[in-house]
Amino acid sequence: MTMQNNFLRYLQQLYAENSRRMRFQGAIQTFESWKAEARSKVIELLQIADLPTYTTEQDFNPELETVAEEEFPNYRLTKVMYQTLPHLTVSAYLLRPKGNDQPRPAILCPPGHGKGINQVMGEEESGYHLYPRKLAEAGYVAFVPEHISFGERANPEPYHGCRFDHEALNLLGSTVIGYRMWELQRALDILTTLPAVDSNRIGCAGLSLGGEMTLYLAACDERIKVACIACFLTSFEGTFLKEPHCICGYVPQMAKYFEHADIATLISPRPLMIQAGEKDPSFLVSDATEAYNQLDDHYRALGIDNRVTLDVFAGEHEFDVEPAIDWFNQWL
């Protein structure tokens, strides 16, 4: 008999036998205690314990400043800068609808993997379809912060891209996904202090890596009241374990404990829209449907039958803007 090396097959077997160790499986009465434990585990795996937790206005001085301002017919667009730590300066776009001065609901819009906030806000032909601008036109404050590694926060050569940041943070005992999530929490700290924002009505919506960040943020931070995850929520099995994706998305050990649907379970009972494009070649509708079905069963077990929804649209790897706005209108 000839021995054959087939490590890919071994990895499938490893997944089958060794994944989702902490998925929720018990009686629904035990959900709240599972939730606390599972959320702690997700945060532990993101490896952000060494970063400070800013919980009050006094603790956190982001030194928010306005860099530029531009008027549009329905909203004011402000470019801002703030810091999350000394030497960690974030640029972001803040969109505030015009009209009365009442505090409004706000949507945090984490960008996907790519060219950053200027692509999200400026490239009409990109898969974002300028969704923060459309949210602002629909009456929402929108906030679009730059992630580390991308756009205006990209490192100079030869450190360009996310790979160096990912590997350096791993060596130092953290993860880029963890840092991105933690910085989005700092964006929430800022949003909740803005007079234009009703701090009890904050949602999050993102495409691809932006969807991944929406998943982690909504799972870990209850300040997010409604979420929309576009073209990400499927499974590790059907994406990062099936074909190579960018290294920065591989959070060490995450699939050993949780699948996408398990992490999304932490969002319940808050409303969650999952979007999946019929022609998305990597994040498949079939995998999104399977995750949705698991979540729908879970929401029903909680006695809720309409707060998780799957929007399958005739498109590719892109944001489906109108249904997302309708979803926020319904719940926020």
Ligand SMILES: [Zn+2]
């Ligand atoms: Zn990357």
